[in-house]
Amino acid sequence: MKKIEAIIQPFKLDEVKDALLGSGIDGMTVTEVRGHGRQKGHKEVYRGLEYQVDLLPKVKIEMVVDDDRVEDVIRTVTRAARTGKIGDGKVFVYEVAEAIRIRNEDRGEAAIG
Amino acid sequence: MMEKRKGASLVFAVLMAAAPDPRWAQMQAAVNSAQSAGDNAWMLVSAALVLMMTGPGLALFYGGLVRSKNVLGTMMQSFVLMAVVTVLWAAVGYSLAFGGGTPFFGNLQYIFLHGVGAAPNPDYSPVIPQQTFMIYQLMFAIITPALITGAFAERMKFSAMLLFMTLWALIVYFPMAHMVWGKGGLLNAFLGGKVPCLDFAGGTVVHVTSGVSALVAALYLGKRKGYPSESMRPHNLVLSFIGACMLWVGWFGFNAGSALSASSLATSAFVATQFGAAAATLGWVLAEWLRTGKPSVLGAISGAVAGLVAITPASGFVGPMPALVIGFLAGIVCYFMVTTVKRTFRYDDSLDAFGVHGAGGTLGALLTGVFATSAVNGGLKDAAGSPVALGLVDGHPMQVLYQFTGVAIAWLLAICGTLAVLKICDLALGVRVEPEHENIGLDVSLHGEEAYDFEGSAS
Numbered sequence: 168m169k170k171i172e173a174i175i176q177p178f179k180l181d182e183v184k185d186a187l188l189g190s191g192i193d194g195m196t197v198t199e200v201r202g203h204g205r206q207k208g209h210k211e212v213y214r215g216l217e218y219q220v221d222l223l224p225k226v227k228i229e230m231v232v233d234d235d236r237v238e239d240v241i242r243t244v245t246r247a248a249r250t251g252k253i254g255d256g257k258v259f260v261y262e263v264a265e266a267i268r269i270r271n272e273d274r275g276e277a278a279i280g
Numbered sequence: 281m282m283e284k285r286k287g288a289s290l291v292f293a294v295l296m297a298a299a300p301d302p303r304w305a306q307m308q309a310a311v312n313s314a315q316s317a318g319d320n321a322w323m324l325v326s327a328a329l330v331l332m333m334t335g336p337g338l339a340l341f342y343g344g345l346v347r348s349k350n351v352l353g354t355m356m357q358s359f360v361l362m363a364v365v366t367v368l369w370a371a372v373g374y375s376l377a378f379g380g381g382t383p384f385f386g387n388l389q390y391i392f393l394h395g396v397g398a399a400p401n402p403d404y405s406p407v408i409p410q411q412t413f414m415i416y417q418l419m420f421a422i423i424t425p426a427l428i429t430g431a432f433a434e435r436m437k438f439s440a441m442l443l444f445m446t447l448w449a450l451i452v453y454f455p456m457a458h459m460v461w462g463k464g465g466l467l468n469a470f471l472g473g474k475v476p477c478l479d480f481a482g483g484t485v486v487h488v489t490s491g492v493s494a495l496v497a498a499l500y501l502g503k504r505k506g507y508p509s510e511s512m513r514p515h516n517l518v519l520s521f522i523g524a525c526m527l528w529v530g531w532f533g534f535n536a537g538s539a540l541s542a543s544s545l546a547t548s549a550f551v552a553t554q555f556g557a558a559a560a561t562l563g564w565v566l567a568e569w570l571r572t573g574k575p576s577v578l579g580a581i582s583g584a585v586a587g588l589v590a591i592t593p594a595s596g597f598v599g600p601m602p603a604l605v606i607g608f609l610a611g612i613v614c615y616f617m618v619t620t621v622k623r624t625f626r627y628d629d630s631l632d633a634f635g636v637h638g639a640g641g642t643l644g645a646l647l648t649g650v651f652a653t654s655a656v657n658g659g660l661k662d663a664a665g666s667p668v669a670l671g672l673v674d675g676h677p678m679q680v681l682y683q684f685t686g687v688a689i690a691w692l693l694a695i696c697g698t699l700a701v702l703k704i705c706d707l708a709l710g711v712r713v714e715p716e717h718e719n720i721g722l723d724v725s726l727h728g729e730e731a732y733d734f735e736g737s738a739s
Binding site for chain 1: 508576579620623632
């Protein structure tokens with residue numbers, strides 16, 4: 168099992184979500200986050216006082232999938248989330264030690280299926 | 281400040297002389313009564329409009345400009361003044377402002393509103409009950425101290441604020457209102473003042489006193505912790521936007537209501553108010569657009585308020601074109617005040633009470649001396665009964681000097697009075713909140729509440 172964490176542009180959420188659902192993924196967790204990588208922030212001015220806003224709004228999608236689905240999910244996310252400009256985001260993949268379904272205590276791949 | 285409606289009465293007097301029929305007298309009484317009802321209706325609506333400027337207008341405008349941890353504390357300051365000043369007004373405020381007495385403050389003839397009832401007070405307005413006049417003027421006494429709260433936002437103790445505002449009203453506002461509008465006041469052009477100053481709706485009484493006192497308070501309390509290095513962005517400009525729009529609408533009650541009757545002078549002041557606000561919006565937006573490259577919403581609404589401030593003293597004395605000029609200049613000057621001047625002198629007038637009200641009020645009061653004309657307001661008559669020249673455009677340059685004197689007195693009273701009152705509050709209670717309270721925010725530390733509970737609403 169792997170956990171796939173994708174940080175994407177907020178306006179790409181619907182497109183990415185639809186592509187993932189279309190490819191057979193049926194569970195995900197979505198969080199509104201703020202952050203920045205190479206993308207520069209922007210300047211805001213309030214009555215002459217300037218503020219540099221470095222942390223920009225992003226959306227984080229988290230999914231846990233079987234090992235053999237990882238490449239497919241990465242491909243789906245990157246294609247759907249890409250605009251080609253700096254700020255499109257990143258995908259991270261982690262090992263998952265265990266998964267438990269709270270309702271019936273299914274474990275492992277049975278819990279995420 | 282007022283216009284006596286003599287036209288209609290004169291017609292009836294002539295008709296009665298020609299035909300001494302008792303029905304004419306009845307008809308005149310009926311017409312007078314209808315006119316008085318119209319005047320009273322407009323003045324009661326105006327009073328309500330001016331109250332709406334403080335709550336929720338100013339509370340929203342200021343509340344949106346502070347950080348989210350201080351929004352309730354900021355709104356509470358405006359709201360509680362609606363209560364405090366009202367009680368103070370009933371006890372002594374109205375009497376000190378509008379009782380007879382010395383040129384500097386009124387006597388106690390109206391203490392506890394003694395004798396203030398349905399009968400008009402012909403010194404102030406012969407066409408509405410004195411009680412209407414009293415409640416209308418109260419709304420000005422409420423908003424004036426509320427304006428000051430913008431300067432010490434996010435850092436003043438609530439208890440000290442209550443004491444400060446009570447003493448400030450007694451020492452600064454009531455005397456200033458008496459000097460400019462009270463019978464026998466030093467600056468009252470219409471009721472025997474030695475220095476005939478023109479202030480239709482409160483450029484000196486409301487905006488110069490509050491704006492200058494705001495600067496004194498901002499300097500006395502010092503900067504907010506972390507200013508200006510930490511981000512103190514307005515937390516909700518939508519609130520400020522709604523508040524500014526309510527201020528604009530309420531200002532028709534403020535300025536047009538100052539005609540104290542539903543007269544053509546009220547219309548004239550209404551028109552000047554609209555043109556002043558519009559031109560100032562454009563002036564501020566233009567200056568900002570040229571300077572920073574972007575026309576901001578905060579700039580547009582700040583410009584509108586600056587224009588409304590500047591047209592206030594002039595509104596019942598100038599025509600629409602001078603109103604455009606006054607407004608446009610106010611937009612540019614106030615933009616310059618809250619950006620360049622504030623940055624240069626490094627004071628934390630947090631919500632720009634001085635930059636907008638102090639500067640805009642001063643500018644408007646001086647320009648009133650330039651553009652005031654008897655063609656708009658013929659209320660000031662010479663011994664022969666014909667209207668006297670008012671401003672520079674009427675060929676009366678001395679008026680500019682009178683205006684300058686009025687402004688100087690307002691500045692002096694505001695500076696000395698505010699310093700004295702702050703010192704008293706500081707010794708008695710301490711004016712500034714504890715540093716940890718400032719970190720947590722006034723909402724939780726002073727009021728035990730939070731404005732926004734997003735976690736709670738999700739479950």
